[in-house]
Amino acid sequence: MDDHAVAVPDPGRRATAFARYVEPEVAVLHRVALTMTGQPADAEDLVQDTLVRAYRAVDRFDGAHPRAWLLTILRNTHRNRARTRIPALLHGDEQATGLLDRGGDARSAEDVVVDARFEGVVADALAALPAAHRTVVQLVDVDGLTYAEAALALGVPRGTVMSRLHRARARIRTRLVAAGLVPRRSRS
Template sequence: MTAPQDPADPRGKAFAAYVLPEVEVLLRVAMTLTAQRADAEDLVQDTLLRAYRAIEGFDGKHPRAWLLTIMRRAEINRHRRRRPHLLDDPDTDLDRLSSAGPQGAAEEVVVGEAFDGVVDSALSALPDKHRQVVQLVDIDGLTYAEAARLLDVPEGTVMSRLHRARKRIRVRLSAAGLAPKRGVM
């Protein structure tokens, strides 16, 4: 039987030794990556959480570089989540369109409904393995690594499937006249 975890556990010791001395540096770097102090603090908190989860696999060499790599990946993931997606919640789009006012509202609703229909049909036409990745990453907001672990495939496979799925969706949107044709090929 194991004893309950105490503050002297190896994970906590490694975190205190390698990570905590770098918090001020992380905050300074985060301030250069983000425009707001609150965003920088959120990024540092996300980095610290990820570092704590991964500390057992850290070899103790170059903790600052290790932490900055974690921070860079966390910031990339945050940007990816903030970026407009082809597959946003249709209810949110309808709410936004209904609050747009009388000017052009009817046209926007029709275009929005057409867009949703094309996206739905494009999603339905995807092979299951591609649809799963779109659902996990673009809709549910998982990172590539999280989706890879969940699907038990390499992270590169997730990225490749997502790229192919998004390309197919863009082709459908372009064919329907709802997306620019550049970058499709």
């Protein structure tokens, strides 16, 4: 039998490619999935489905830009799942939970109050943002994705990510200035 006629993928090469290209990106996939779904259990399921699809397709992956390749699979998997799911009827306030939990701090009482107030204003400002802007802030500022990676995860142009992020940051800063928590920028 001709070596080139073999249609069955080599499991050893598949496992090696998966370990090389996919496994180092699992943490990023999880952070992005959590941003997309808003629920830890849903994020775990989304990542699991993404990993299964990536494992099946890793033989055909050329090795260039594994994070971009995986974020595309994640986005497409999320869209496919969203088409078949009934939207959640109730949303808790899980994102705000734990923001003020600072047990064991050795800071002054004033610092704790200012930090709690700061976090409260930021949480309120984030909640008031349109979903598209809030998602971009989460991906770039919290999850640490680059503009290009966030654009790929959301399926929008890089410029759209930059624009949304600029507007979102400006709105958050306006709220912080109004609360007296950051100084106004001088116009000179």
